[in-house]
Amino acid sequence: MANGLKRQIRQRASRSNEERAAYDQSNHDSSDSVAPPVSSDISPQAVTASQFDTPDRASDNHCTDHNQSSCDNHIHKSIGIQGSDAAVFMFYVEKVFPFLFPFYQPSLADGGKAWIFELTLTRPIVRQVALCQGLYFSLAAASGTASSLSTWGQVLTQTQDAFGILRKALRYMEGSHIADHLRGAVRVFASIVQLQRFENSVLTSENWPMHLNAALALFQQLLDVPGDGTAASPKSRFNTITKRLGHCSRNSFDEPSQTSAAEQAAFHFSASLLVFDDILAATSLQKRPVLYQLQHDLLEGSDGTEPPIDLEAVIGVRNCVLLQISEITALDAWKRQCKVAGNLDVMELAHRAMVISIPLRHETEVDPRNDATQNSNPLDAVAACACFSSGLSTNVRSSITRMWAHAALLYLHVVVSGWQLANADVRHHVDIFVDLLRHVSPALVRTMAWPFCVAGCLAEPTQEAHFRAVLETLPSSIFGTVHNAFQVMEMVWRDRDAPGNESRDLAACFRIQDNPILLV
Numbered sequence: 001m002a003n004g005l006k007r008q009i010r011q012r013a014s015r016s017n018e019e020r021a022a023y024d025q026s027n028h029d030s031s032d033s034v035a036p037p038v039s040s041d042i043s044p045q046a047v048t049a050s051q052f053d054t055p056d057r058a059s060d061n062h063c064t065d066h067n068q069s070s071c072d073n074h075i076h077k078s079i080g081i082q083g084s085d086a087a088v089f090m091f092y093v094e095k096v097f098p099f100l101f102p103f104y105q106p107s108l109a110d111g112g113k114a115w116i117f118e119l120t121l122t123r124p125i126v127r128q129v130a131l132c133q134g135l136y137f138s139l140a141a142a143s144g145t146a147s148s149l150s151t152w153g154q155v156l157t158q159t160q161d162a163f164g165i166l167r168k169a170l171r172y173m174e175g176s177h178i179a180d181h182l183r184g185a186v187r188v189f190a191s192i193v194q195l196q197r198f199e200n201s202v203l204t205s206e207n208w209p210m211h212l213n214a215a216l217a218l219f220q221q222l223l224d225v226p227g228d229g230t231a232a233s234p235k236s237r238f239n240t241i242t243k244r245l246g247h248c249s250r251n252s253f254d255e256p257s258q259t260s261a262a263e264q265a266a267f268h269f270s271a272s273l274l275v276f277d278d279i280l281a282a283t284s285l286q287k288r289p290v291l292y293q294l295q296h297d298l299l300e301g302s303d304g305t306e307p308p309i310d311l312e313a314v315i316g317v318r319n320c321v322l323l324q325i326s327e328i329t330a331l332d333a334w335k336r337q338c339k340v341a342g343n344l345d346v347m348e349l350a351h352r353a354m355v356i357s358i359p360l361r362h363e364t365e366v367d368p369r370n371d372a373t374q375n376s377n378p379l380d381a382v383a384a385c386a387c388f389s390s391g392l393s394t395n396v397r398s399s400i401t402r403m404w405a406h407a408a409l410l411y412l413h414v415v416v417s418g419w420q421l422a423n424a425d426v427r428h429h430v431d432i433f434v435d436l437l438r439h440v441s442p443a444l445v446r447t448m449a450w451p452f453c454v455a456g457c458l459a460e461p462t463q464e465a466h467f468r469a470v471l472e473t474l475p476s477s478i479f480g481t482v483h484n485a486f487q488v489m490e491m492v493w494r495d496r497d498a499p500g501n502e503s504r505d506l507a508a509c510f511r512i513q514d515n516p517i518l519l520v
Contacts, residue, residue: 081121085131092134093117099137099478100197102444103316103397106265115262119187125165126266129191132158133198140477162195179225182244183263189218190270197273197520201481206515212281215274216290222267223294234297238308242267272314275299277520279322280450282329283411284516286336286507289326299323316397316447320359321404325411327356332415332507353416360412363405364432366398399436400448406433407451410458411506419504421458421496430455434466442473446482449519453485457492457509464493484517 081089097116106112119126136155169188178185196211223237245264275291282289299319301307312318331352338344406429413425420426433455445452456467476483491512510517
């Protein structure tokens with residue numbers, strides 16, 4: 001039943017461009033079809049607010065200290081969740097979100113995960129995306145029971161409604177500047193990121209490039225909101241947006257409140273996911289990430305300050321590793337351009353590869369005993385107690401980053417030297433990856449499908465059993481991306497001795513099923 005539902009959603013989400021255009025011209029939504037994916041063609045003028053974000057106009061433009069109380073009541077007015085939706089909502093908050101993002105443990109002093117609860121309760125677009133995911137996973141958990149058979153169609157309806165609300169939001173957001181409705185735009189941005197990831201990992205849709213491009217376009221427009229001037233650095237612009245989202249009003253007559261807003265946390269969280277997805281998408285599409293020019297400013301600290309985005313806090317991998325993967329995609333693009341032009345400088349290629357490899361090798365040698373952090377806040381100390389612990393120790397987190405670093409070095413080797421399974425460096429990194437894999441919970445493999453696939457594609461026949469053993473414990477209904485990665489690995493293994501393999505690269509492996517895959 002679950003597989004049939006996936007196929008139905010994929011088929012309906014894969015309408016031709018002509019069908020989507022005809023659908024967009026209609027004045028009503030069909031009750032028996034999924035709303036088409038959000039268009040990635042978002043013009044710079046197409047982002048302001050949607051019908052459900054209208055209260056933001058009051059909060060953004062008229063909320064002063066004199067009417068703060070009434071404004072807060074307006075902004076945070078809860079829209080009731082009743083009946084079965086309430087159960088699905090709680091399942092999403094308590095089970096699904098921690099499952100999808102096990103490394104995300106924000107400080108209690110900063111509000112923890114309260115922003116998820118607040119936005120889901122008060123904002124229809126965020127709530128619909130949450131219900132869509134919560135319902136799917138709740139039914140997947142209860143698969144095979146009598147009650148699940150009659151309710152699988154609800155997932156189709158929830159998915160349709162989520163796409164429909166996003167489409168209406170983007171239509172409504174035409175004609176005004178994004179700065180006029182900053183919070184509403186951030187909620188749309190966060191919802192697109194979440195729905196794109198849900199569709200890719202669970203429904204295994206080939207539409208992910210379009211939806212990812214939509215999120216990237218919206219994020220770039222958010223960074224272009226006037227504030228620090230057009231010459232301001234990405235870091236400065238990112239921090240400006242963050243500060244605005246933390247204020248009740250940017251037009252307040254008095255000093256605005258410094259209290260953090262739910263949209264501020266949503267912006268940080270979603271931007272982290274987007275940067276991560278953009279980098280991994282580039283490895284499949286064999287091009288530089290869309291945000292390549294911004295990444296160093298967003299992921300590296302300067303002058304003793306922390307970077308605006310901390311990927312380890314969200315997806316469990318240090319910024320350094322993802323930055324180097326991004327640099328490898330750029331190196332791959334440069335190498336291919338030089339080969340086409342007939343002017344590839346092998347010494348320059350080797351030098352660039354060495355610069356990339358140094359920080360990656362350092363990450364493979366990190367001792368987790370020297371990587372512990374101290375809890376500086378009493379609330380965080382309480383959260384670290386055994387009864388509240390997420391179970392992700394410092395050793396586990398360090399092992400995850402090391403596995404990513406080894407996979408990145410394998411990726412670098414293939415880009416520079418080609419497909420050489422017998423190479424000593426290749427065997428060294430795969431061997432260590434397999435050894436680390438034995439000590440990581442199989443459930444966490446869902447968060448690292450990319451390194452799992454990279455190491456698996458370069459594994460020897462005697463190592464295949466280790467990867468199969470991991471997959472056998474993970475149901476495909478909720479570990480779709482990992483199963484997709486394994487399908488790629490099996491196809492590569494079958495063609496291990498095929499003629500012409502010396503010209504193979506990992507991008508070709510990621511496209512071996514015709515459409516490129518996004519392993520997030």
